[in-house]
Amino acid sequence: MNIIVCVKQVPASNETRLDPVTHTILRDGAAILNPFDAYAVEEALRLRERLGGEITALSMGVPAAQSMLRDVQALGVDRAVLLTDRAFAGSDTLATATALAAAVRHLGGAGLILCGRMASDGDTAQVGPMLATMLDLPCVTDVAAVEAITGHSARLLRLTDEGYQRVETVLPAVLTVVKEINVPRLPSVAGILRAEQLEVRRLTAAELGVDAAQVGLKGSATRVTATGRPPLRGQCRRLTGTLEDMARSVARALRGEEADSHD
Amino acid sequence: MPLIEPMTPALSGYLSDESRTQGQAEYIAFPRSEEEIAQVLRWCAGHGVPVTAQGGMTGLAGGASPQGGLALNLSRMDRILGLRRDGAGTWFLRVQPGVRLLQVRKALKEKSFQISQWDEASVAALRDFRPGEAFFSPDPTETTASIGGMASCNASGARSYLYGATRTKIHALRAVLPDGSVTALERGVHRARGREALLPLTDGSTRRVLLPEFETPPIKDAGFYLRRDMDLADLFMGSQGLFGILSELELELTPSPALLWGVTAFLPDHAAALRYVRALKGQEGAPLPDRPAAIEFFDRRALRLVEEQKAETPAFRQLQELPEDYNCAVYAEFNPREPSLFLPTLSALSDILRRVGGDPERTWVARNERELEKLLFFRHTVPETIDLIVEKNRKNDPCITILSTDMAVDDAHFETLFHRYERDLDACGMPCLLFGHIGENHVHPNLLARNREEWERGHRLFEAWAAFVASMGGTITAEHGAGKIKRKLEAIMMGPEKMAQLWELKRQLDPLNLMGPGNVLTEVEA
Numbered sequence: 001m002n003i004i005v006c007v008k009q010v011p012a013s014n015e016t017r018l019d020p021v022t023h024t025i026l027r028d029g030a031a032i033l034n035p036f037d038a039y040a041v042e043e044a045l046r047l048r049e050r051l052g053g054e055i056t057a058l059s060m061g062v063p064a065a066q067s068m069l070r071d072v073q074a075l076g077v078d079r080a081v082l083l084t085d086r087a088f089a090g091s092d093t094l095a096t097a098t099a100l101a102a103a104v105r106h107l108g109g110a111g112l113i114l115c116g117r118m119a120s121d122g123d124t125a126q127v128g129p130m131l132a133t134m135l136d137l138p139c140v141t142d143v144a145a146v147e148a149i150t151g152h153s154a155r156l157l158r159l160t161d162e163g164y165q166r167v168e169t170v171l172p173a174v175l176t177v178v179k180e181i182n183v184p185r186l187p188s189v190a191g192i193l194r195a196e197q198l199e200v201r202r203l204t205a206a207e208l209g210v211d212a213a214q215v216g217l218k219g220s221a222t223r224v225t226a227t228g229r230p231p232l233r234g235q236c237r238r239l240t241g242t243l244e245d246m247a248r249s250v251a252r253a254l255r256g257e258e259a260d261s262h263d
Numbered sequence: 264m265p266l267i268e269p270m271t272p273a274l275s276g277y278l279s280d281e282s283r284t285q286g287q288a289e290y291i292a293f294p295r296s297e298e299e300i301a302q303v304l305r306w307c308a309g310h311g312v313p314v315t316a317q318g319g320m321t322g323l324a325g326g327a328s329p330q331g332g333l334a335l336n337l338s339r340m341d342r343i344l345g346l347r348r349d350g351a352g353t354w355f356l357r358v359q360p361g362v363r364l365l366q367v368r369k370a371l372k373e374k375s376f377q378i379s380q381w382d383e384a385s386v387a388a389l390r391d392f393r394p395g396e397a398f399f400s401p402d403p404t405e406t407t408a409s410i411g412g413m414a415s416c417n418a419s420g421a422r423s424y425l426y427g428a429t430r431t432k433i434h435a436l437r438a439v440l441p442d443g444s445v446t447a448l449e450r451g452v453h454r455a456r457g458r459e460a461l462l463p464l465t466d467g468s469t470r471r472v473l474l475p476e477f478e479t480p481p482i483k484d485a486g487f488y489l490r491r492d493m494d495l496a497d498l499f500m501g502s503q504g505l506f507g508i509l510s511e512l513e514l515e516l517t518p519s520p521a522l523l524w525g526v527t528a529f530l531p532d533h534a535a536a537l538r539y540v541r542a543l544k545g546q547e548g549a550p551l552p553d554r555p556a557a558i559e560f561f562d563r564r565a566l567r568l569v570e571e572q573k574a575e576t577p578a579f580r581q582l583q584e585l586p587e588d589y590n591c592a593v594y595a596e597f598n599p600r601e602p603s604l605f606l607p608t609l610s611a612l613s614d615i616l617r618r619v620g621g622d623p624e625r626t627w628v629a630r631n632e633r634e635l636e637k638l639l640f641f642r643h644t645v646p647e648t649i650d651l652i653v654e655k656n657r658k659n660d661p662c663i664t665i666l667s668t669d670m671a672v673d674d675a676h677f678e679t680l681f682h683r684y685e686r687d688l689d690a691c692g693m694p695c696l697l698f699g700h701i702g703e704n705h706v707h708p709n710l711l712a713r714n715r716e717e718w719e720r721g722h723r724l725f726e727a728w729a730a731f732v733a734s735m736g737g738t739i740t741a742e743h744g745a746g747k748i749k750r751k752l753e754a755i756m757m758g759p760e761k762m763a764q765l766w767e768l769k770r771q772l773d774p775l776n777l778m779g780p781g782n783v784l785t786e787v788e789a
């Protein structure tokens with residue numbers, strides 16, 4: 001069974017810090033494979049070991065994302081495709097899914113399309129389901145285990161807020177995976193040296209045959225009008241008094257009773 | 264609050280270090296300045312009260328567990344005092360002794376310093392410092408260790424293969440001597456002449472000390488450092504608070520590497536692992552394009568132990584999965600100054616692995632710091648698992664403690680020692696494992712005694728190894744220091760003659776014999 005894994009390059013950290021002398025922002029420009037996507041890649045490798053077939057890693061991003069795709073190839077992915085074009089710049093989730101869907105069609109489809117649960121920079125978890133909708137495929141999100149799989153159907157375990165849900169789906173399908181699903185491997189010495197010999201294939205909007213108005217900023221349905229900080233929900237209360245008083249207050253709070261308001 | 268407080272049950276946490284050696288004390292002091300250290304020491308000298316220095320209390324040899332008298336706890340002297348750069352472009356960081364390794368690391372990496380009390384020169388120097396451009400290389404794993412404690416144990420870690428132990432990175436220091444006087448020593452400036460050491464005191468006078476006749480071996484060693492013409496600062500390195508209290512240290516920083524990467528290679532047997540290590544060290548075949556920063560070994564028992572623990576410890580679940588039929592593993596880390604060294608080094612490793620009977624497919628490569636954390640996590644789970652098992656075994660018999668050694672010898676004798684460990688571990692009849700800093704000829708055999716009989720047998724084995732290591736000119740403690748729990752091994756290694764000379768050295772610096780009672784030295788017949 002052939003598998004396409006969608007991967008994204010994201011900033012390594014969302015933190016910002018200030019220089020103590022000049023008070024300017026210190027930036028750490030490192031970019032990494034989106035953490036959830038590493039689990040999708042690993043699951044693809046494991047499924048290939050069980051079922052055979054080929055794996056293609058697919059990404060939309062800046063030309064520099066090529067190095068991330070090479071890293072993915074070092075893990076044993078057979079092919080890597082990078083959608084890179086000025087026309088894609090500024091894409092929101094809708095425009096991204098549009099480009100990825102076009103690429104999946106361009107590549108002739110696959111038995112299974114795997115995505116990470118969400119990207120660590122946007123935290124939307126929208127691209128996987130949108131991609132499925134555009135390709136008219138079933139989508140199972142938050143997959144924690146692929147229990148059984150044949151060429152036509154798969155039995156999956158989904159992680160939900162309440163527990164696990166067992167789901168069966170026909171294939172092809174789009175799955176998004178959570179971290180419970182596996183432990184991503186590290187590449188081997190041999191794998192990295194092999195990947196050096198492989199090409200990362202680049203595709204432009206024109207080569208995919210997508211309408212430039214459907215992707216990038218123009219194709220995006222989202223407009224960011226403002227950004228803000230969500231209100232803090234947690235409440236920190238400082239307890240004082242003897243150890244016993246404090247323990248009693250904690251116990252009351254845990255029971256949901258009104259705790260003494262020390263301090 | 265008075266400087267010297269009586270010891271109370273609420274402070275009992277200050278009676279034992281990470282080795283869980285239970286100590287006792289009548290007094291405790293938390294000085295905030297060099298002057299306060301001097302006040303405490305003068306009071307102790309006046310009242311004949313022994314003094315045990317305490318840093319982060321992470322030591323594994325009981326050095327910071329007091330044996331009566333006063334616990335001098337330096338944890339409140341935890342400020343970073345200043346920064347400078349010399350003409351050659353090397354950065355130096357001045358710190359108080361109680362500052363923790365993790366504070367130093369974070370401050371340098373993020374360029375976040377509390378500079379309100381810095382002098383102008385330091386603030387000016389900081390302006391030119393780029394976050395993370397230099398780091399303090401000693402790495403004893405436990406980052407809550409204090410810099411003063413690390414210097415006093417000459418702590419080292421995996422990367423000391425490339426960078427050297429703590430000693431080499433302490434450029435200058437100030438120490439308060441037992442009578443309250445202060446000496447300030449700078450590497451390269453204040454040196455012994457032959458065996459004669461003249462310690463300059465801050466009041467303008469000098470203290471003359473005659474060094475022992477013998478020299479310590481030129482290998483990785485957490486104990487005393489004694490050489491003719493030595494840098495006087497080194498007298499305090501590895502000296503475990505026996506000669507004075509370090510009150511300020513200037514750390515030489517190392518330019519940060521452009522890349523951190525590493526490889527764990529699984530090998531079919533110990534012979535292949537030893538050949539691989541020789542090749543990594545450039546002792547066999549062409550040297551690698553980049554010198555490794557660390558070379559670590561794990562035997563099959565160590566790997567299996569972690570694998571078994573995985574089922575029980577949820578935190579270990581994200582550990583990499585071991586290949587089937589593993590035997591042993593060697594981890595090599597590289598810290599190149601040039602990222603372009605990565606591929607040539609990797610392909611050289613591939614060739615070496617094939618040559619020694621390994622397999623480039625059966626490897627884990629971490630290509631950057633983030634991935635490296637996975638390999639380091641794996642490495643750290645070995646001692647953590649040992650801790651968990653020892654805790655469990657203690658429930659059978661409270662006498663049981665960790666039985667681990669940190670002996671080292673030179674290159675020429677290492678494989679002889681390694682084979683001795685192999686033989687003795689195979690025959691010891693109790694759970695055991697072998698892992699550690701093989702690059703520096705320094706692996707840790709660990710015995711997991713399940714009862715008193717095994718624990719005592721383990722101790723006898725250690726004593727036999729100590730004599731064996733001493734006969735090859737090695738050390739019984741390459742990284743943790745003799746402290747209290749390895750005194751017997753220290754005595755075996757030194758023998759009565761050298762031990763008497765060490766006492767003579769101590770008498771000259773600490774005539775009342777108040778510093779570090781019970782640490783390192785053992786009584787010898789006069």
Ligand SMILES: Cc1cc2nc3c(=O)[nH]c(=O)nc-3n(C[C@H](O)[C@H](O)[C@H](O)COP(=O)(O)OP(=O)(O)OC[C@H]3O[C@@H](n4cnc5c(N)ncnc54)[C@H](O)[C@@H]3O)c2cc1C
Nearest residue numbers: 318319320321322326403409411412413415418419504509
């Ligand atoms: C999980 C774990 C792993 C470890 N791994 C390593 C390792 O790989 N390599 C290694 O080398 N160590 C290792 N250690 C041991 C420990 O971290 C080091 O020995 C460390 O250097 C001790 O620092 P500390 O501040 O905790 O010293 P303490 O334990 O507080 O003191 C150590 C000794 O130094 C003396 N001392 C402390 N401060 C001063 C001072 N200012 N002046 C004079 N004497 C002083 C004390 O009296 C004592 O004898 C490990 C410890 C743990 C818990």
